[in-house]
Amino acid sequence: MxxxxxxxxxxxxxxxxxxxxxxxxxxxxxxxxxxxxxxxxxxxxxxxxxxxxxxxxxxxxxxxFSLGSTVQSxxxxxxxxxxxxxxxxxxxxxxxxxxxxxxxxxxxxxxxxxxxxxxxxxxxxxxxxxxxxxxxxxxxxxxxxxxxxxRVRAQPSPSTAEVEDSTNFINFFPDFVWTxxxxxxxxxxxxxxxxxxxxxxxxxxxxxxxxxxxxxxxxxxxxxxxxxxxxxxxxxxxxxxxxxxxxxxxxxxxxxxxxxxxxxxxxxxxxxxxxxxxxxxxxxxxxxxxxxxxxxxxxxxxxRGDMPCMENAVLALAQIENSAAIQRALTHYEEVMRQRVQFPTETLQELLDIHASCEREATEVFIEDSFKDVDQKFQKALVIQLEAKRDAFCNQNLNESAQRCRALLQDIFRPLEEGVKQGFFSKPGGYGLFLQKKQELIEKYNQHPRKGIQAEATLQEYLRSKEDVAKTIEQTDQALTAKEKEIVAEQEKAQAAEAAAKQLQELQMRNQERQEQKKKSQLGGVKEVPARVEAEVNRWCKHVRKLF
CATH class of the missing domain: 3.40.50.300 (P-loop containing nucleotide triphosphate hydrolases)
Structure with missing residues (x-):
């Protein structure tokens, strides 16, 4: 009580x-x-x-209890x-x-x-x-x-006219006291x-x-x-x-x-x-x-107008009791699973091992509270429901792992994404730098504990979502590198032309000097400038004109 x-x-x-x-x-x-x-x-x-x-x-x-004091009951x-x-x-x-x-x-x-x-x-x-x-x-x-x-049956009978053996009743009836x-x-x-x-x-x-x-x-x-x-x-x-x-x-x-x-x-x-x-x-x-x-x-x-049947009453009682025992077992299973499982688990086997232990305990709770479970009908029903609970925990484990990994990836890759937004990689060679930084962050993510069984799948999902960004950086890098090479070539050509002009200028100055020297020589009786000097000057003039 x-x-x-x-x-x-x-x-x-x-x-x-x-x-x-x-x-x-x-x-x-x-x-x-x-x-x-x-x-x-x-x-x-x-x-x-x-x-x-x-x-x-x-x-x-x-x-x-009312005694009464008259002939009235x-x-x-x-x-x-x-x-x-x-x-x-x-x-x-x-x-x-x-x-x-x-x-x-x-x-x-x-x-x-x-x-x-x-x-x-x-x-x-x-x-x-x-x-x-x-x-x-x-x-x-x-x-x-x-x-x-x-008025009473001990057992269900196929024939309502059948007379039951008194031994069927003895097993159920109470002790008798006559006062x-x-x-x-x-x-x-x-x-x-x-x-x-x-x-x-x-x-x-x-x-x-x-x-x-x-x-x-x-x-x-x-x-x-x-x-x-x-x-x-x-x-x-x-x-x-x-x-x-x-x-x-x-x-x-x-x-x-x-x-x-x-x-x-x-x-x-x-x-x-x-x-x-x-x-x-x-x-x-x-x-x-x-x-x-x-x-x-x-x-x-x-x-209902039926004869109460003692065995049927026990079966009905078993239905009620065993159904309640199933619910108590399921409640116990859920409680101990939530106490012992730290989501997300690193492996599926870790979760299944905990499930097996909790399943044994839940079965023990059911067996202790149940009775007259004919052909283990209710215990089999419990097993089916425990399997459904296990699957629900497995799905929760997957979801918890995926959520944690997504949050972790956002946190780890945030500097890289900010760098992309700010154009840090929009320069010649930026794609190579981007790949190097991405690999460093992937290694950092892989080293982080308690990511769960969705760690690799969530990483690949994230990387696939950023493929367009990476492709854009690569294309920008390729365009900027080609332009840069063209500019360098132009610069090299300009530098060569400038050097040739400078040499021509020097030759012209030297030629002028020689002309002036020639005049002086003519005045002073000096020999004329050899013909080969004039030929060299003419060659350089042609070269310079070609460069420009």
């Missing part, structure tokens, strides 16, 4: 109104919070037989009270008090049989409460037990004292014979023997007399008959010590949520 859950009083679990059984949401919400194993004790009997008093005593309270449907188990730590005692059977005011008693059947189906200890003695009248009033096979109230006889046979259990066995003894009368006598007894192998009986003397009976819940123990108080304590002690935890097929322990689902499944079947 949840530590913060405390039920100060019982509430209605299954309402019986206008011939319709309805599960109350408030009660099922409480059951959903009871995570501990439950011991379920249900009490059934004719109205005004004091059932509620015993249930209040089991709850450790003087009041709670107070409890309608099935009421529930969840309390901490007084003798079993970490267990919850669930008490189910049913409306009195055979209430004359109801008019329509068609649901009495279903109330009886639900009490049997939901409990681990079934208490039948009667008044007076166990005689044929008491047995006739217990005719509901003879109708169980008409006999206001017993005034002495427990003796042939003047020898007997126990209350021996008294019950004598009352359940079968008659020999095949007549209809014998069959009618034996039928309820046979059903009790077949359906409830473990039986117990408690005898209660009248608690008090007269008008005090109407104030029973207000009386203290010292105001009640001592034997009644002792017998009540003995009954409570037995229930606390010997009532088992509620189990379903396969030895599965029932807790609050499982009991909640059993209630919903059985009442839904009755509402």
């Amino acid at each position: 949840a530590t913060d859950l405390w039920m100060p009083a019982p509430i209605c679990l299954i309402e019986n109104s206008k011939g319709q059984l309805t599960v109350k949401q408030e009660a099922t919400e409480i059951l959903a919070t009871v995570t501990q194993p439950v011991v379920v004790v249900a009490i059934v009997g004719l109205y005004r037989t004091g059932k509620s008093y015993l249930m209040n005593k089991l709850a450790g309270q003087k009041s709670g 107070h409890t309608k449907g099935i009421w529930m009270w969840c309390v901490p188990h007084p003798k079993k730590p970490n267990h919850t005692l669930v008490l189910l008090d049913t409306e009195g059977l055979g209430d004359v005011e109801k008019g329509d008693n068609k649901n009495d049989g279903w109330i009886f059947a639900l009490a049997v189906l939901l409990s681990s200890t079934f208490v039948y409460n009667s008044m007076g003695i166990i005689n044929q009248q008491a047995m006739d009033q217990l005719h509901y037990v003879t109708e169980l096979t008409k 006999v109230r206001d017993f005034t006889l002495e427990l003796k046979i042939n003047e020898q004292p007997i126990t209350s259990d021996e008294y019950l066995e004598k009352a359940l003894k079968l008659k020999e014979g095949t007549s209809d009368e014998v069959h009618t006598f034996n039928l309820p007894r046979q059903c009790i023997h077949q359906f409830f192998p473990k039986k117990k009986c408690f005898i209660f003397e009248p608690p008090t007399h007269g008008k005090k009976l109407a104030q029973l819940e207000k009386l203290h123990d010292n105001e009640l008959e001592a034997n009644f108080v002792e017998q009540t304590e003995s009954f409570c002690s037995y229930i606390f010590q010997h009532s088992k935890v509620k189990m379903v097929q396969g030895g599965i322990t029932v807790n609050g949520p499982r009991l909640q689902n059993l209630v919903l499944t059985y009442v839904e079947a009755i509402t």
Whole structure:
């Protein structure tokens, strides 16, 4: 039972109104919070037989379940009270008090049989409460037990007419306790004292014979023997007399008959010590949520007009429980994956190794919470969903790697892109310089850690996106280099012409000097300038004219 859950009083679990059984949401919400194993004790009997008093005593309270003090039945449907188990730590005692059977005011008693059947189906200890003695009248009033096979199935059957073996029921039915109230006889046979259990066995003894009368006598007894192998009986003397009976819940123990108080304590002690935890097929322990689902499944079947099937109820419970177990396993897988994976991983294998570890843990979570997983149907479904989760993590890993690499490339290559914008490479030889700088940045990118498995693909994607820029730089470099070579050639030609002109000028100056010297020589009787000098001057003049 949840530590913060405390039920100060019982509430209605299954309402019986206008011939319709309805599960109350408030009660099922409480059951959903009871995570501990439950011991379920249900009490059934004719109205005004004091059932509620015993249930209040089991709850450790003087009041709670309505006792009533008239011939009117107070409890309608099935009421529930969840309390901490007084003798079993970490267990919850669930008490189910049913409306009195055979209430004359109801008019329509068609649901009495279903109330009886639900009490049997939901409990681990079934208490039948009667008044007076166990005689044929008491047995006739217990005719509901003879109708169980008409109202309940242990297993799905291909034929509705098929009669099920009682052994199918024994595996599911609760222990049986008969409480006999206001017993005034002495427990003796042939003047020898007997126990209350021996008294019950004598009352359940079968008659020999095949007549209809014998069959009618034996039928309820046979059903009790077949359906409830473990039986117990408690005898209660009248608690008090007269008008005090109407104030029973207000009386203290010292105001009640001592034997009644002792017998009540003995009954409570037995229930606390010997009532088992509620189990379903396969030895599965029932807790609050499982009991909640059993209630919903059985009442839904009755509402549809079907016979509640115990095995089907367990299968429905398995469907709910195993589906929830799958979700818990998937949640665990996602949580531990997100804790352990550092996106992006350097390799795919690194991610797959983490996945394998988390998958094992998730499978263990499922196996711990699941039950009756026929042919591992739900575990196989879990594997498929885990594979889908793995693929989603792989895609996330790819995306994380690509995003990180794109951001890294933008950061590393930003100076190169700025240089392109500023025309740094728009010069002769700029393309070679561009390639050199790009290679340096690629090496810097490759040395950066934790890029993930998309490192190379993202780099190539980036380089492809810049191919047009590189091509433009290359073409500009080629154009500028050709122009530069043309300019150099022109410059070289100009320099050669300038040198030739200078030489011609020098020759002319020398020729002039010689002419002047010749004149002087003519005046002074000097020999004429040799003819070869004039020939050299004429050759240089032609050369210079050719250059220009």
